[in-house]
Amino acid sequence: MAEKSSAVTAEKLTSVKAEKLTAVKGMNDILPPDSARWEWLEQTVRGLMARYAYRNIRTPIVEPTGLFVRGLGEVTDIVEKEMYCFEDRLNGEQLTLRPENTAGVVRAVNEHNLLYEGGKRLYYMGPMFRHERPQRGRYRQFHQIGAEALGFGGAEVDAELILLAQSLWASLGLTDVRLELNSLGQPDERKAHRAALITHFEQHADVLDEDAKRRLHSNPLRILDTKNPAMQPVVAAAPQLLDFLGEASLAHFNAVRAILDANGVAYSINPRLVRGMDYYNLTVFEFITTQLGAQGTICGGGRYDYLIGQMGGKPAPAVGWALGVERVLELLKASSASVPEASPDAYAVLPDATALPQAMQLLQALRAQGLCVQMHASPTADGMGSMKSQFKKADASGARFALVFGQDEMARGEVGLKPLRGERQDTGTQQAFFRLDDAATLAAALRP
């Protein structure tokens, strides 16, 4: 086995040398300054999750292929055409880059018996992989943030999760987000609806596309999730699941609605909202914006009361959602919401490299006081460069102050502080001097 794999590697290496090395199509580098938006979003989410008492879970990016086939359902877009599957070269195991993370979370919950002392509220962030046609808001490596409440059966957690997402949009300053809600009922209610659906679609067999024809008998509900514009009329006219719901399902739906109403959360009921995975029942929902064209769904979720049991755990109800980070950030860019910028408090310039040891000692002390200070760094090994070029860099860094470690100041045991921005600079405020051995006083002057 080892011999075989090393031969493959050598062969591949030769072709790699000739190729231009670029990222895989549909997989993006996230670079500064854009990465600051990512960090800001992640920080906002962490703060919010803590306030709702959701705790972080981190599961592997690679899982056994069977996990997704069993979890999401064989007749779904993801399992049929979007998964990155490969065979472990060493032991032949079938593996998949996770296309979503609810299945992984449920696996972990079962494997570690996390629900033995009651329900758990969890959240995750990370990359997901789907082989789709790359376009705006649709990538092959994309990122999700998800929240899952496992081991809870009541409408209060459905509503809590929706309120949590709603507060996230508010914290981010996003206003163009609307909520669509539906109930998928329970399996027995779906059975009756399924029969009616098949009859309906059979009557319109001429307008069904290939996917729909294939799914007509294996998974007709999936047809409602089609993105094919030509099929929208026949989907719109299809029998609605809501009309098949029994008393208990309707009561659950109404209980969720009552909590949302009391909290002033606006929503519309979309009877055709079914979501892309098979594991959902009762409440399903999506948050949608009009600003991102066809990729307008920024977050989707629902209840999945049978998944934990179906994946081998002790049956327990659960509900969750996942948002698409790229889409939320794209929406953030399109809206007026402003992301706080990260510029250093001060940029340190030095005419002479011999001052470095003492200067960098002071910078360390300032950082220990919580300040952001950037040391000028030379592109070559032969000195710090002219003061003019150093001040240019200081300006470009966005720092509010320059710390000037000039020879005369240093000889007096001092460092110069020069404002680079705002009023203090316009009025020509002179350079001030601070003791090198008193970082606390200097730190106070640097604080915004």
Ligand code: ATP
């Ligand atoms: P879509 O209908 O747009 O394909 P989906 O129903 O497949 O979305 P989910 O599986 O519900 O999406 O994933 C939750 C969220 O993750 C979506 O609402 C979307 O914001 C985001 N998302 C899904 N697929 C992608 C992708 N390929 N690229 C970027 N974001 C994605």
Ligand code: MG
């Ligand atoms: Mg999809």
